[in-house]
Amino acid sequence: MPCRRALSKTKKAHIDAEFQEEWVTIAANRYTEEQQSGKKKLKGVRAICKEVEKECYEKTGTSIKLPKSTVSDRASGKPSIRDFNAEKRWLQADEEEEVIDFAINAALRGFQLNH
Template identity: 40%
Template structure:
């Protein structure tokens, strides 16, 4: 919403998405480095440093990258945000439906109780 501060949760979500994007860039670079000859390869720490430096020059923001996380992701590991998303009850599409329903009810001027919201979510889950 315009003119309102973002919640701490939303700030962390944005930061996590930004970190995942930068880490994906680092993984792509590191996997390309693994294809090179051993004498020409850059290590994962060097790749992390270069990606952090490039991101700093692009945006002016500092972001931390772990070389161990880079190695795990390059081997085919899963991101923490993907793992946590799998644990949720609702898919992203279902979550959007619940949000749309909540906004629709609010525009009509009705109060949305926790009980009614739970009933709607249960209807979606049973469908």
């Protein structure tokens, strides 16, 4: 059974960013649907962001602030900076986890990684 350890600040920030990105995507999809609906009076980005922020709080109990410009950019097809930077990685996420697990296991056994 693997031992349980506290998350680092970087990992916590990564989890928070993924959570935020998920809700930005939801808002961008709603905004796109609204623009394509053909209604006479369309909701703007601000109104949709407020609705999604409220929905997020009701569902998860976490209050977030969605940037209107980011939601608008996603709706227009611009990739997130996380997606853009992910294309430039040397290792995929699963490969990174494998390397990290190996390093931790080696350290727990007393092997030095400088040989």
